[in-house]
Amino acid sequence: MTNTTLKLLAQQLQLSISTVSRALKDHPDISAATKAKVHALANSLDYEPNAYAIQLRTQSSKIFGVIVPAISNLFYDSFIAAVEEESRKNGYALMILQSSNQPEIELDNLKIFRQNRVSGVFACLSANAENLETYQKMTEKEIPVVFFDIVPKDNKFTKVRMADERCAIIAAEEIIKRNAKKVLAIFGDAGLSISQKRKNAFQNFMETYAPKVHCTYVNASSSAEAEALFRKQYDKTQKPDTVFAMTDEVLIGVMKAVQALEIKVPSQLGVIGISNGFIPNLYHPKISYVETSGYELGKLAFVQMMANMKGGKTLTELTVEVKFVPGESL
Amino acid sequence: MTNTTLKLLAQQLQLSISTVSRALKDHPDISAATKAKVHALANSLDYEPNAYAIQLRTQSSKIFGVIVPAISNLFYDSFIAAVEEESRKNGYALMILQSSNQPEIELDNLKIFRQNRVSGVFACLSANAENLETYQKMTEKEIPVVFFDIVPKDNKFTKVRMADERCAIIAAEEIIKRNAKKVLAIFGDAGLSISQKRKNAFQNFMETYAPKVHCTYVNASSSAEAEALFRKQYDKTQKPDTVFAMTDEVLIGVMKAVQALEIKVPSQLGVIGISNGFIPNLYHPKISYVETSGYELGKLAFVQMMANMKGGKTLTELTVEVKFVPGESL
DNA sequence: AATTTTATCGCAATCGTTTGAAATTTTTTT
């Protein structure tokens, strides 16, 4: 079954290809009668314009590339969902690839994007990679790149991210409000800059505004590690009365221990996390958390992308607002 | 910054476009010396073949379309991850769109796929839609469609899905093994055929092999509803000793109630679910579940797609195996 | 030395669409 083309329509209607093309897009040059005929035949023959031909001719694809470490991730998927939604509204489609945190795959994927001449790329750096050179080249070739979540330090790139420091500070505020005496703060992988930032902000705030509160700071790069760390700390005679989980991963680990040890929340232990809300609401009582919405971030990223495409370079770093969502765990 | 093209390379090297093209793909007609020169320049100029031109010329895109109700879904994201992985290995990229369970959006998305002349489509029907006509047209135009998870009844389509009945039966077997006396079985949305299937299979099995076990069957279309239903049942004097949760959503609701009521698992209540494993492992003790792997399904779907593309029509319905994963909740 | 092979390379059409400019037809103006 061969596809319907402009040529075919033109032949059947005894018209030129250009007339058919213009008729299909309501060009004022074409008479109403002709337009009607063309549309009629196009419909009955299920004409679908060939996106490749268009893109080749117009040198602009209606496709954005998205690259994330993993699609199956509570945070990224809502980001992707938001970007997809906005893209669709604006006539764009999404090409989504995952790097699996492997630099080579990330490069492969970027190559695919370039070969498909995507109009722009939304990128979350893979943990290990430092291949900014490739991204640099893309922006030079007028392919805007909007980084999100895990972004390069270099500020010649456009980035959107959560207000990481604010997250940590809001959590610290709430902890202080609740009169915590002994806090266990568990952060993510020590290698990630986001962990550093949040830890510094948190620690700084606590030391400034509540110097008497005893805080223990640790890092966990997995759920299991977080669980083990928590158990170890909770084994001591001087048990923490409050625990702060920087990520969902950490929270999951903590809550496993909490359930296993049958610790009463919030009476024996206050719990607060940073999350998009899905995990905290899985438990009873609901865990209080500082909300970081991948969805909101996606919306923001899209706006940035559009701005980038129109008005030259907007080399800014935008952050999306965060807010405290009270549960019953603190 | 203009993109590097074959023409540009040809000009700079004083060669014809065809020679450059052939050199780049190691055509035997071209001398080693020429090949070397061409490759050298292509590298230094960051030549990337224009995918549109290739696809236009060769009439074949290296892109698959994927359409799901929502990307941010514990099940679909692992399916997508698997398909993406296989696609990348085979030189394909993925175009992913979500229907949000809205038929119009689903149609829009299919149009985008057609316009991009995707090589094939992986589709999960949106709950409400019955637009099989469009899918029918696609298969007629030689665009293979592989349905997954929520598939059409019509068996002229290629579909892969979980062994739904088997899931329910395995769960029933385990429940019987554990000598349950009173079972509360909570299924998903009554409108979905998958709920029907699982319910029928479960009920059938129980009545045949354990007629003395008292079973209560209910449907819940949300987490909150499942929680409410469970609480209501657990309020009775004759409490269930075992609960079966057909979906993660149901399980989440049940577990909220379990935590709130401080029910001891498994001593006071046995719990078993059907899941890909993420949610069941969030709790302590770990919930036992029948594993339905979106990942495995994705792999299977991909194999089917490739088969479909090569050897004409393979109108089969394949199911992926499921297995019981013991936790400590039953 | 003339002829045939073989190794290299170029020509030109093609994929389906867009678009400036020219050509044609129709309508309006003088």
Add this chain to the structure above:
DNA sequence: AAAAAAATTTCAAACGATTGCGATAAAATT
């Protein structure tokens, strides 16, 4: 009725790559 203006349609050149076939040059065969 002739000329000018407006409306409608067509021509033809792109966009960037692929590929069958023909052309040229070098090597091998008589």
